[in-house]
Amino acid sequence: xxxxxxxxxxxxxxxxxxxxxxxxxxxxxxxxxxxxxxxxxxxxxxxxxxxxxxxxxxxxxxxxxxxxxxxxxxxxxxxxxxxxxxxxxxxxxxxxxxxxxxxxxxxxxxxxxxxxxxxxxxxxxxxxxxxxxxxxxxxxxxxxxxxxxxxxxxxxxxxxxxxxxxxxxxxxxxxxxxxxxxxxxxxxxxxxxxxxxxxxxxxxxxxxxxxxxxxxxxxxxxxxxxxxxxxxxxxxxxxxxxxxxxxxxxxxxxxxxxxxxxxxxxxxxxxxxxxxxxxxxxxxxxxxxxxxxxxxxxxxxxxxxxxxxxxxxxxxxxxxxxxxxxxxxxxxxxxx
Numbered sequence: 171x172x173x174x175x176x177x178x179x180x181x182x183x184x185x186x187x188x189x190x191x192x193x194x195x196x197x198x199x200x201x202x203x204x205x206x207x208x209x210x211x212x213x214x215x216x217x218x219x220x221x222x223x224x225x226x227x228x229x230x231x232x233x234x235x236x237x238x239x240x241x242x243x244x245x246x247x248x249x250x251x252x253x254x255x256x257x258x259x260x261x262x263x264x265x266x267x268x269x270x271x272x273x274x275x276x277x278x279x280x281x282x283x284x285x286x287x288x289x290x291x292x293x294x295x296x297x298x299x300x301x302x303x304x305x306x307x308x309x310x311x312x313x314x315x316x317x318x319x320x321x322x323x324x325x326x327x328x329x330x331x332x333x334x335x336x337x338x339x340x341x342x343x344x345x346x347x348x349x350x351x352x353x354x355x356x357x358x359x360x361x362x363x364x365x366x367x368x369x370x371x372x373x374x375x376x377x378x379x380x381x382x383x384x385x386x387x388x389x390x391x392x393x394x395x396x397x398x399x400x401x402x403x404x405x406x407x408x409x410x411x412x413x414x415x416x417x418x419x420x421x422x423x424x425x426x427x428x429x430x431x432x433x434x435x436x437x438x439x440x441x442x443x444x445x446x447x448x449x450x451x452x453x454x455x456x457x458x459x460x461x462x463x464x465x466x467x468x469x470x471x472x473x474x475x476x477x478x479x480x481x482x483x484x485x486x487x488x489x490x491x492x493x494x495x496x497x498x499x500x501x502x503x504x505x506x
Contacts, residue, residue, distance in 0.1 A: 197401030262302035300338035363400035382414030415445025444477025
């Protein structure tokens with residue numbers, strides 16, 4: 171049983187390296203006329219988001235292929251106060267082999283090198299993850315800048331970024347200061363994100379907007395634009411720690427800002443929903459959003475990531491059902 175297009179070899183084995191070989195978004199000068207011209211029709215966004223899971227039906231082999239692609243876009247994440255080197259080691263083992271070998275064999279994908287897109291940890295666990303992923307192209311992503319609240323002093327935020335990069339993190343997930351958005355201090359937000367980008371050096375930067383704390387969708391649109399103007403390689407919905415995290419509504423607004431930015435500048439910026447994505451069906455809804463709003467390039471891990479910890483288990487369960495016709499219990503799909 172071989173799954174059909176989309177194939178995953180180009181996005182699995184070597185996927186992390188591919189993400190870092192592509193041209194980055196250099197940013198542009200802050201354009202306040204463009205920022206303040208943004209308007210969002212909330213009712214229209216809600217109607218569009220409500221149809222996301224009903225407009226397109228993906229079944230059987232095609233569904234298996236889409237789910238395998240989703241795996242290659244997962245930032246497999248552990249961000250708990252009780253994280254230990256052992257937890258990270260198990261997480262990295264799962265990132266190396268996210269799907270049971272017998273399932274990959276049955277799907278005709280045993281030699282395709284399927285891995286997750288990255289492993290995401292706190293700074294203190296970066297070195298553990300880098301060591302556990304030696305010999306792979308799976309990048310380590312570090313959450314930074316006072317994650318999740320972003321309320322530490324600016325100089326400490328910059329130092330935290332630099333230390334994570336020095337420890338081997340190839341991606342940095344920064345959090346913006348929400349007050350800059352809520353108070354309309356767009357120049358301060360631009361300067362902050364630009365400084366973070368400079369501190370990242372060669373590491374790709376994902377800017378977390380914490381959309382659940384930005385009050386309204388217009389603020390989400392404006393913050394998205396400013397973060398991209400400042401040089402973000404990705405914009406990301408949430409820390410996963412807010413009361414409201416990734417939703418299709420905020421994701422739709424952010425994706426349309428990515429499209430507008432690309433159309434005006436020619437620079438492609440990636441997108442990462444995070445927080446609350448736990449089922450294969452949800453993952454496919456976001457993949458459909460990427461395909462319909464941004465195109466096939468944004469189905470690849472260099473431009474699309476999903477921040478998740480529990481999602482992988484459900485995707486593997488769905489693949490098991492596709493192969494065997496029945497659902498396996500959790501004990502056959504452990505996290506490590």
